[in-house]
Amino acid sequence: MSKNKTKAIALISGGLDSLLAAKVIEAQGVEIQGVVFVTQFASRDTEGFIQRVKESSRDADIDIKVEDMSEEFLEVLARPEHGYGSQVNPCIDCKILMLRKAKKMMEKENADFVITGEVLGERPMSQRKEALQIIKKRSHLEGYLLRPLSAKLMEITVPEEKGLIDREKLYSISGRSRQPQFKLAKEYGLKRFFAPGGGCLLTDPRFAGRLKDLMERKEVTAENIAFLKYGRHFRLKDGTKVIVGRDEKENDVLCSLKKNNDIILRLPEKNGPDVILKGINSDENIKKAAEMVISHSSSKNSELEIVEYWRDETEKKEISVSSMAREEIEKMRV
Ligand code: SF4
Numbered sequence: 302m303s304k305n306k307t308k309a310i311a312l313i314s315g316g317l318d319s320l321l322a323a324k325v326i327e328a329q330g331v332e333i334q335g336v337v338f339v340t341q342f343a344s345r346d347t348e349g350f351i352q353r354v355k356e357s358s359r360d361a362d363i364d365i366k367v368e369d370m371s372e373e374f375l376e377v378l379a380r381p382e383h384g385y386g387s388q389v390n391p392c393i394d395c396k397i398l399m400l401r402k403a404k405k406m407m408e409k410e411n412a413d414f415v416i417t418g419e420v421l422g423e424r425p426m427s428q429r430k431e432a433l434q435i436i437k438k439r440s441h442l443e444g445y446l447l448r449p450l451s452a453k454l455m456e457i458t459v460p461e462e463k464g465l466i467d468r469e470k471l472y473s474i475s476g477r478s479r480q481p482q483f484k485l486a487k488e489y490g491l492k493r494f495f496a497p498g499g500g501c502l503l504t505d506p507r508f509a510g511r512l513k514d515l516m517e518r519k520e521v522t523a524e525n526i527a528f529l530k531y532g533r534h535f536r537l538k539d540g541t542k543v544i545v546g547r548d549e550k551e552n553d554v555l556c557s558l559k560k561n562n563d564i565i566l567r568l569p570e571k572n573g574p575d576v577i578l579k580g581i582n583s584d585e586n587i588k589k590a591a592e593m594v595i596s597h598s599s600s601k602n603s604e605l606e607i608v609e610y611w612r613d614e615t616e617k618k619e620i621s622v623s624s625m626a627r628e629e630i631e632k633m634r635v
Pocket residue numbers: 390391392393395396427500501502503504
């Protein structure tokens with residue numbers, strides 16, 4: 302198929318660097334097709350995240366597609382060839398997966414190359430020189446992966462060699478200071494982008510701790526991951542999980558995620574949290590979970606109180622318990 306305009310696939314994250322990289326190449330007369338790759342770990346509110354990326358792309362006048370790679374990402378997460386970052390973030394393997402998908406898109410859309418906003422030395426794990434080399438090689442994009450913000454510090458690419466891109470108009474930014482990018486953002490009129498430095502949920506120590514707990518117990522499923530984003534999480538002695546909603550919104554989400562065997566517990570007047578019991582529905586576990594309802598409610602009474610619980614809402618039952626000691630609760634915290 303013949304075409305007369307050079308075209309590039311641009312990986313967009315909603316952050317400044319990726320938008321800037323796309324604008325730098327667009328300024329050379331290249332058609333840009335943006336793409337954001339999303340996983341279940343993108344944000345606590347994935348829909349909101351996608352919306353924000355779309356808005357910042359729209360403001361930058363970049364057309365963007367959304368690609369969900371959640372399923373394939375779970376395999377990468379379980380066995381990352383290049384290990385994890387400071388938490389459970391397999392950034393190098395994640396980037397390789399994104400770029401392999403971008404390569405397919407490049408071929409399908411008859412584009413000439415792929416661009417990213419990667420900056421040499423900006424991030425400890427995935428933007429070291431060796432890591433950038435590995436990512437390029439393992440994504441099979443050698444010669445076709447252009448990183449406009451650091452391009453002059455890297456090997457020349459095919460589009461530069463062919464004269465599709467003027468190397469002189471690319472940049473040689475490196476390191477963690479973001480001043481050069483902020484300066485360029487003004488030049489390219491970029492106003493709306495995510496705050497720098499944000500990774501996905503896998504870089505958040507609290508979330509990572511909960512995920513490690515699932516990994517150790519070999520309980521990593523899409524369903525269990527969905528719960529990790531909400532509430533406070535605890536493990537009872539036999540490994541049964543108790544999840545306590547922190548506010549009304551979380552209570553609603555947790556109840557909507559409830560599966561058949563899960564039990565919901567709450568105070569009859571609903572003036573406390575909704576609690577989900579996931580695992581073994583023994584009398585002892587139900588009692589512990591009910592005590593946690595009281596402990597996380599406003600009453601925190603040492604006297605007996607009634608807690609309602611059910612697996613099926615048409616068969617509600619009640620149990621009388623008092624609150625649990627704070628130290629005991631904290632010992633079970635995940
Ligand atoms: S921070 Fe998360 S989304 Fe970003 S590269 Fe690392 S694993 Fe992938």
